[in-house]
Amino acid sequence: MGSNRTGWLMLAPTLLILGVFGIVPFFYVLYLSFHQWNPFAANPNMIFIGANNFRRLVFDGEFLTSLWFTLKFAFFAVVSEIIIGYMLAQMLTRDFYGKGFFRTIHTLPLIVAPIVVGSVWRLMTTPSIGIIPYYLNKWFGYQLNIGSDATAAFIITVIMDIWHWTPLVTLTLLAAIVSLPKDPFEQAQIDGANRWQIFWHITLPMIRPAILATVFIRLMDALRTVDEVWMLTGGGPGAATRFVGLHIWKIVFPKTDYGYGSAISIIVLYLTLVMCWLLYVGLVAPRVRRSKVNADA
Template sequence: MRSNKVGWLLLAPTILILGVFGILPFLYVLYVSFHQWNPFGASPDMMFRGARNFRRLVFDGEFLNSIRYTLEFALFAVFSEVVLGYFLAQLFMREFPGKGFFRTIHTLPLIVAPIVVGSVWRLMTTPSIGIIPYYLNNWFGYDMNIGRDPNAAFLLTVVMDVWHWTPLVTLTLLAALVSLPKEPFEQAEIDGASRWQIFWHITLPMIRPAILATVFIRMMDALRTVDEVWMLTGGGPGAATRYVGLHIWKVVFPKTDYGYGSAISIIVLYLTLVMCWALYVGLVAPRARKGEA
């Protein structure tokens, strides 16, 4: 009984911080989502609107398009980061000249602020001064201009996100690979298993928890990306890269529609939780039931 009290006492600061900076803001946003509120308008008071803000979402074409663009961005970016991160982790498992230097260079993007990443990529892709359009035009004859090409703008946001966050995936999977026991792999090689069989039947099942944790973290981050894309494309051209985080920002700040922006935030949080739950049910739960059987 005494140990339980000590445990709760040690957890109290964390619970307090979580409540102040996590639960209370969420409850406040939920409260605002049921109101019409423009604190800078002629009538700055909140007006209760019930579920009208949520009904408005169903017919908001800009919001629905931003959800579609965000899902496409998140799927392309996270899948590319996991695949590339795994191969880089396997590379770092081997010894080669300059391994330490390459690992240091590889992890440098993680220490750069997202807004700085977006600014640097904006400079590199500006048609008049950017190094990327210059070499694409000289080598391949391709005139890249993300200000007028929606496909190029979307692809570049994915590439930027992959460049920025692949090192995180690499470090996570590298830690998982280093912790694997050697006996199963040695036994498989003795039995004549191919590399693909070893990967599919031994490596992948053993590092699946690390992969799933990485996918959850990166998926949640990708669904709420704002600053990088805002600095690179501003959500354009048109609305090609107006992901849901940018859409919320435009609704809340330029339009000062705090009630509707809060409703969008609640729905996006709900969709994120549903996606994580679906990933868990689809990938983890079936294998757990199979193991119990």
């Protein structure tokens, strides 16, 4: 009994911080989503409008477009980061010249603030002074201008996110790989399994929890990205990189429509939870059921 009380006392500061900065703001935003509120209007009072904000966003073309671009961005960025991060993690399990230096350089983007990352990439992609447009024009004759080319702007935002967050994936998967037992791999090699069979039947199932946790983290971050893209493209050209986070920002701050912005935030949170739940059901639940069947047998 005393140990349980001590445990709750140790958790109390964390629970307090979570309640103050997480739960309370969530319920406040949920409350705002059922109101029409512009504190800078002639009538600054909240007006209860029920579910009208949620009904409005279903027919909001700008919101649906930003949601579609956000889902595309999250898919390409997260999938690329998982693949590249796994390849780099496997490379770092081997010894090669300059391994320590490469690991240090590789992890440097993680300590750079997102707004700085966006600023640096904006400088690198500016047609007149950027190093990327210069060499693309010199080597391939391609004129890169993310201010007028919507496809190029979207691709550059994905590449920027990959550059910034792949080191996190690499470190996570590297920790999972180096902790794997050697016996299953040695036995598979003795039985004549090739590299693909070893990866598919041994490595992947054993590091699946680490991959799933990494996907959850990166998916949630990708769906709410704002500062990097804001500094790089400002959401343009047009709406090519106006992701949901930027759309909410423009609704809440320039337009000061706090109620509608809160409704969009709630829907985005709900969609994020649904996607994470679907990933869990698709990747973890079948494995749990197979384990129970094998145990019963």
